[in-house]
Amino acid sequence: MLKLLGARQLGGRDTAEVLRVLESDPVAACMVAARVQHSGLDPRALQGEMWSRGGPAESLCFAGANLVPLLGELDDLRSFADRASRFPRMCSSLVGRAELALPLWELLESDWGPPRELRSEQPLLALRDEPLVRPDPLVRQVRMDEIESYLPAAVSMFIEEVGIDPRASDGGRSYRRRVANLIASGRAWARFEDGEVVYKADVGSMSATVGQIQGVWVDPARRGEGLGATGTAAVAGAVTARGRIASLYVNSYNERARRTYATVGFTQVATFATVLLD
Structure with missing residues (x-):
């Protein structure tokens, strides 16, 4: 039933579940995970809101200086776009996994207007062990x-x-x-x-x-x-x-x-x- 009601703002009681979701995708979710681990889900401390439609394990989106879709299907992205378009835009960018960010942008563009720049393909890279080249000792x-x-x-x-x-x-x-x-x-x-x-x-x-x-x-x-x-x-x-x-x-x-x-x-x-x- 909650899914039919659209996206809602999450609160303190959702923090543990949100952290579990973020920790399941640690590299892609790093920007948001760092904030939640430090500040919880209080909007003032978080400097943004966490949204979900149906619960954090099903869909998740951070809305602050950046709009960051983290999890969800197309209907979930529609609910995030609907919530985002109800109020004056506060974010300066929309960023995240391409399979989430690009469809969300398609839903928002008619309300928000053309972007200053669209970077549709940005490889997300990771290094788990020591670097393969000698680090600069002067850095x-x-x-x-x-x-x-x-x-x-x-x-x-x-x-x-x-x-x-x-x-x-x-x-x-x-x-x-x-x-x-x-x-x-x-x-x-x-x-x-x-x-x-x-x-x-x-x-x-x-x-x-x-x-x-x-x-x-x-x-x-x-x-x-x-x-x-x-x-x-x-x-x-x-x-x-x-x-x-x-x-x-x-x-x-x-x-x-x-x-x-x-x-x-x-x-x-x-x-x-x-x-x-x-």
Whole structure:
């Protein structure tokens, strides 16, 4: 009967079951699992809502800064689209397994309008053991007193990857806070030379079993030297050394990055899709 009523917001009593579902797909669900493991399902702490139609074991979707479908059939995705379209859009992207994200986007596009960019094929990669290449010994965790040196590289990465300047809306205050939080939590990594960043990466999400790497960037003047492979090996090795799976996802058309990650030892475990919204 609950399925006939559409998607509902889950609450604290659903937390254990939600965690079981997320843990059954640990790499693909890492972004959301990290939040739920830390904050439970309270919307204020979670900075979003968890939706289901019929119970977490049957369907699941996270709605926050990103809309992330996690489990469900087409009718479940219809219920998520219906709930999402009832209110002003709050998310800046729709992301998740391609087999869920793309059908959900088809249901929402008529209400939300055309996307800024649709990335329909993004291999989701995982590394469970030590990297296959020697990690760069100069790649290390960034210190808080290095934020002014680190921030320009982070901004350059964001513009290159997302296509917009993260400083545009508020002069960069929000993005600076985000970067500062990554540094403070020990999840920002870089190689510095003469006080400037030549390689950077972040562990954007850290669940109990997976660390998802993001924001990989090499100074354009230094590309082709192998810094991407050895640097990412250093970050991935730090994740696996803590007993977690290292993961990341990459655009299918980025052949150089895909070759780099294959050299490090990453293998594909699923396919993501991302819809970037204005």
